[in-house]
Amino acid sequence: MKATSIILAGGRSLRLGRSKALEVINGKALIERVIERLRPVTERVLIVTSQEQADLLGIPGAEVLTDVYPGKGPLGGIYTGLLASESSHSIAVACDMPFLNTGLLRHMVELSRGFDVVVPRRENKVIEPLHAVYSRSCLEIMKMRLENNQLSIIPFLSEVRVRYVEEAECRRFDPELLSFFNINQQSDLEKAIKLAAEIE
Numbered sequence: 001m002k003a004t005s006i007i008l009a010g011g012r013s014l015r016l017g018r019s020k021a022l023e024v025i026n027g028k029a030l031i032e033r034v035i036e037r038l039r040p041v042t043e044r045v046l047i048v049t050s051q052e053q054a055d056l057l058g059i060p061g062a063e064v065l066t067d068v069y070p071g072k073g074p075l076g077g078i079y080t081g082l083l084a085s086e087s088s089h090s091i092a093v094a095c096d097m098p099f100l101n102t103g104l105l106r107h108m109v110e111l112s113r114g115f116d117v118v119v120p121r122r123e124n125k126v127i128e129p130l131h132a133v134y135s136r137s138c139l140e141i142m143k144m145r146l147e148n149n150q151l152s153i154i155p156f157l158s159e160v161r162v163r164y165v166e167e168a169e170c171r172r173f174d175p176e177l178l179s180f181f182n183i184n185q186q187s188d189l190e191k192a193i194k195l196a197a198e199i200e
Contacts, residue, residue, distance in 0.1 A: 001089070003109045005038040006081030007031065008074055008130060009049040009095035010067055019053060020183055021095040026196035030098055030183065035062055037100040038091060041109055046084055047095070048077040069146045075153055078134055079142045087136075094130040098192050099178035099199075104170060108133045116160035120180070123167045128180055129153040 009021045009031060021031040028036075035045055045062040050070060065084055069076040078092045089112045091105055108118045112133045119132035141159050145151070170177060178199075183189050 001109055001113070002043045002087065003041060003112075003133065004044045004046060004081070004085040004087040004090040005035075005042040006078060006085070006090050006092040006134075007034055007038070007045065007047045007062070007095050008077040008081075008092065009047050009053065010077050021053075023183070023189055025098050025189075025192050026200055029059075031059060031095050033098045034093060034095055034100060035059060037102050038093070038105070040102050041106045042091065043087060044085070046081045046090075048080045072146050072149075073151045074130055075142060075151050075156065076146055078153075079139065079146060082134055082136050082139055082142070085136065089133050089135050091133050092130065094182055096183040097131065097179065097181065098183070098196065099181050100131075101174040101179045104165075104173035104179055107169075107173060108165060111163050111165070114161070115163040117157060118163045118165060119157070120170050121164040121166055122177075122180075127154060127157070127164075129157070130182075131179060 023030045025033060038045055047059065047062050047064045048067060049064060051066050065080055067076050068080045068083060081092060082090055089109060091109065093100060112118045116135045116137050117132055120128040138160055141156065145156055183192055
């Protein structure tokens with residue numbers, strides 16, 4: 001089953017102080033690295049961003065969408081992407097995850113039949129909703145939550161059919177769990193540049 005990919009790139013990057021998506025790691029913009037890892041498991045790549053950033057993110061092979069519900073955070077971004085998706089299920093990831101693992105993403109898509117959401121859950125019970133597969137069947141509940149300003153994704157998960165991918169299962173594809181590494185501040189960016197030089 002081929003999915004659509006939704007890349008969430010609407011955040012204001014307050015801690016980094018500039019657009020994360022265009023930071024360069026090992027010769028490639030962060031968002032280009034994300035697209036490269038999604039391409040093998042995807043039919044379409046949708047970048048969801050804010051109106052202010054829409055002009056910055058014209059990347060070949062990806063469609064840029066602006067938030068249907070501006071300023072409503074990741075839940076609003078996922079909703080916007082699902083609304084535009086023609087696939088039954090879509091991968092949703094943040095734009096600041098430079099080491100996504102295509103094998104793990106493919107595994108999650110394959111698990112998604114019969115579920116509304118497939119999402120990793122770490123041993124410390126941390127859930128990774130910005131590295132997950134969502135079904136279009138989530139749209140109605142998401143819309144209701146957005147209109148009621150209930151923007152947290154974790155409570156939303158209690159209202160849908162979820163397949164959790166436990167840490168040991170994730171490690172079969174991604175032993176170091178680098179999939180979940182994300183960039184919030186300058187030190188993360190420096191670490192990512194160093195890591196990329198070591199593993200690529």
